[in-house]
Amino acid sequence: MSSSRESILAAVRANRPPATALPPVADFGGEASVERFTEWLHFIGGQVVRLAPDQPLEDAVQQLFPKAVRIASNLLPATVPVNGQTTTEVLEAVDLAVLQGELGVAENGAVWVPEANMLHRALPMITQHLALVLDHRHIVATMHHAYAAVQHTGAYGVFIAGPSKTADIEQSLVIGAHGARSLVVLLR
Amino acid sequence: MNHPQRAAVFTSDAERTTWHDETLWFVRQKRDKAVYAIPEFQQLRQLASDIKEHTLSRLDEYLEQFERNAQANGVQVHWAADAAEHNRIVLGIMRGVGATSLVKSKSMLTEECHLNPFLVQNGIAVVDTDLGERIVQLREEAPSHLVLPAIHLKKEDVGETFHLHLGTPKGEKDPQALTEAARLHLREKFLVGQVAITGVNFAIAETGAVVVCTNEGNADLGVNLAQVHIACMGLEKLIPRTADLGVFTRLLARSATGQPVTTYTSHFAKPAPGRQIHIVIVDNGRTRQLGRPDFRASLKCIRCGACMNTCPVYRRSGGHSYDFTVPGPIGAILSPNIDLHQHSSLPFASTLCGSCTDVCPVKIDIHTQLYKWRQLIAQANELPAAKKWGMKLLSSVLARPGVYRFGGKVAREGLRLLPHGLTHATAFNPWAKARELPEAPKQSFREWFEQQSSIPTGQA
Numbered sequence: 001m002s003s004s005r006e007s008i009l010a011a012v013r014a015n016r017p018p019a020t021a022l023p024p025v026a027d028f029g030g031e032a033s034v035e036r037f038t039e040w041l042h043f044i045g046g047q048v049v050r051l052a053p054d055q056p057l058e059d060a061v062q063q064l065f066p067k068a069v070r071i072a073s074n075l076l077p078a079t080v081p082v083n084g085q086t087t088t089e090v091l092e093a094v095d096l097a098v099l100q101g102e103l104g105v106a107e108n109g110a111v112w113v114p115e116a117n118m119l120h121r122a123l124p125m126i127t128q129h130l131a132l133v134l135d136h137r138h139i140v141a142t143m144h145h146a147y148a149a150v151q152h153t154g155a156y157g158v159f160i161a162g163p164s165k166t167a168d169i170e171q172s173l174v175i176g177a178h179g180a181r182s183l184v185v186l187l188r
Numbered sequence: 189m190n191h192p193q194r195a196a197v198f199t200s201d202a203e204r205t206t207w208h209d210e211t212l213w214f215v216r217q218k219r220d221k222a223v224y225a226i227p228e229f230q231q232l233r234q235l236a237s238d239i240k241e242h243t244l245s246r247l248d249e250y251l252e253q254f255e256r257n258a259q260a261n262g263v264q265v266h267w268a269a270d271a272a273e274h275n276r277i278v279l280g281i282m283r284g285v286g287a288t289s290l291v292k293s294k295s296m297l298t299e300e301c302h303l304n305p306f307l308v309q310n311g312i313a314v315v316d317t318d319l320g321e322r323i324v325q326l327r328e329e330a331p332s333h334l335v336l337p338a339i340h341l342k343k344e345d346v347g348e349t350f351h352l353h354l355g356t357p358k359g360e361k362d363p364q365a366l367t368e369a370a371r372l373h374l375r376e377k378f379l380v381g382q383v384a385i386t387g388v389n390f391a392i393a394e395t396g397a398v399v400v401c402t403n404e405g406n407a408d409l410g411v412n413l414a415q416v417h418i419a420c421m422g423l424e425k426l427i428p429r430t431a432d433l434g435v436f437t438r439l440l441a442r443s444a445t446g447q448p449v450t451t452y453t454s455h456f457a458k459p460a461p462g463r464q465i466h467i468v469i470v471d472n473g474r475t476r477q478l479g480r481p482d483f484r485a486s487l488k489c490i491r492c493g494a495c496m497n498t499c500p501v502y503r504r505s506g507g508h509s510y511d512f513t514v515p516g517p518i519g520a521i522l523s524p525n526i527d528l529h530q531h532s533s534l535p536f537a538s539t540l541c542g543s544c545t546d547v548c549p550v551k552i553d554i555h556t557q558l559y560k561w562r563q564l565i566a567q568a569n570e571l572p573a574a575k576k577w578g579m580k581l582l583s584s585v586l587a588r589p590g591v592y593r594f595g596g597k598v599a600r601e602g603l604r605l606l607p608h609g610l611t612h613a614t615a616f617n618p619w620a621k622a623r624e625l626p627e628a629p630k631q632s633f634r635e636w637f638e639q640q641s642s643i644p645t646g647q648a
């Protein structure tokens with residue numbers, strides 16, 4: 001194909017340093033508790049809400065987001081149907097997305113959301129507010145455990161840690177840059 | 189202009205210099221707090237360094253593995269020997285899909301390749317979507333930091349820029365209000381972007397996926413709304429396994445800003461149905477650096493910016509004083525590989541204190557490399573005349589004890605007798621800018637020692 005490919009690979013081959021070993025995959029243990037997860041998520045601007053075992057998801061969402069009208073979700077009766085073909089105009093008007101998170105990380109408050117849970121790849125970012133439902137038994141200690149559990153990151157998948165934020169103006173933290181303005185994790 | 193001259197422009201505003209220095213030191217302190225909370229942090233640094241070193245030692249094999257897997261995912265892989273080829277490839281992809289507008293998330297590589305001006309010349313509308321990058325784009329400036337592109341600006345500057353370009357009220361300088369204005373302005377751009385460009389933080393050989401780390405969500409928003417995603421990466425971004433991300437995601441944000449992790453850690457492997465992903469793998473001098481045993485470790489860099497936050501020279505001279513895409517200590521060891529003559533002053537923009545090396549999450553021996561570049565720059569006859577002759581004079585004096593003794597005497601007398609205006613004239617003595625010379629002692633150590641040994645022993 002392209003000649004640059006061959007010349008680059010040839011240059012790498014000629015210039016690469018002597019072989020060194022690849023270290024085995026790391027695991028340093030760590031605490032996989034709900035408390036730690038909650039603490040970190042608060043620290044990075046998110047919120048954790050514990051659901052009672054028999055509490056319907058709709059109730060909790062209604063209480064937390066009384067003003068949300070356009071809700072996209074496959075976990076509760078939605079007001080905006082969203083799938084892979086949904087147009088940008090419709091996506092852009094979504095107030096709240098309620099999606100399933102697969103895995104929480106105690107050391108940083110991140111939640112793994114694979115493509116299959118997103119309805120549309122842009123939904124978790126374009127929605128004004130995001131709620132992720134998470135099984136409290138699916139919290140791991142560190143990113144090492146998270147990647148060990150996820151194994152393959154699939155066609156597309158994201159660790160989401162708190163709401164979108166920026167500190168690009170004089171290092172002052174502002175929540176709600178381009179993605180969701182708030183993030184709530186609903187723990188089951 | 190060289191680094192000292194450009195730094196002089198920056199430091200002429202003493203108040204701003206102090207503010208810049210303190211702001212970046214604050215980021216360094218946040219980094220420390222995050223790092224000290226992880227007992228295994230030093231082991232993680234070693235692991236990261238070992239993984240990168242191993243990857244470089246078999247880079248050709250990992251690149252081929254990555255390409256195979258990416259292609260199997262339905263991704264189109266392109267190779268660019270230099271910046272010009274990279275830019276041509278991107279333009280070709282855009283023309284191929286008939287696109288005229290582009291949204292870009294953070295990519296230092298496209299800065300390095302000067303992609304924006306090239307595309308604009310060719311009739312493409314380019315919008316940088318990272319807030320800091322958008323600010324400097326509107327001001328027609330270059331980013332001044334790897335992860336904090338607008339760190340050289342104060343909120344009043346941003347307010348003025350947004351007033352001019354986004355129509356915010358004159359005098360508005362509240363970061364919250366300004367960010368909201370940018371959010372609304374950029375949402376419009378996201379919604380109509382036909383093609384989205386992202387950088388790449390890590391490329392995973394075993395899956396063909398690329399990983400992009402952001403806080404704002406702009407990369408994901410741009411990519412997932414556009415028909416075409418172009419991911420541009422330097423060939424040193426490879427890591428072998430998905431599991432290695434465990435090490436690097438734990439190090440990157442903590443080292444960069446003191447966050448436990450970036451808000452979004454996004455893994456792109458396959459295009460959504462009906463859409464396209466292109467990956468452009470760029471050399472642009474990297475294979476040459478790989479062939480320099482003293483300097484190849486610089487290719488381990490994960491662009492966290494910790495070395496600049498800690499650097500006493502960067503903090504007080506500003507990112508633009510380096511006049512290179514990557515500023516700070518790491519920029520000073522990458523730039524001479526690109527053009528030794530043009531960037532010959534950068535390895536001297538350091539006190540060699542070694543703080544950069546101490547904080548680097550992948551254990552690059554940055555200050556050692558700075559020292560080594562200095563030797564090469566001297567050999568290549570690229571030292572400024574004053575420094576060169578100063579060094580020559582000094583070494584000839586130090587090699588002759590008689591001359592040294594005489595010179596010391598002259599200096600001691602001279603410093604005492606000559607007027608301050610002369611001994612501290614910055615034309616002769618640039619060291620004395622904003623510094624006082626020490627008070628000259630009456631006698632030298634040698635004279636003192638001879639006096640002592642003439643005192644009979646046995647009496648204290």
Ligand code: SF4
Nearest residue numbers: 489490492493495548
């Ligand atoms: S050289 Fe090290 S500290 Fe500096 S940006 Fe690169 S990884 Fe970070």
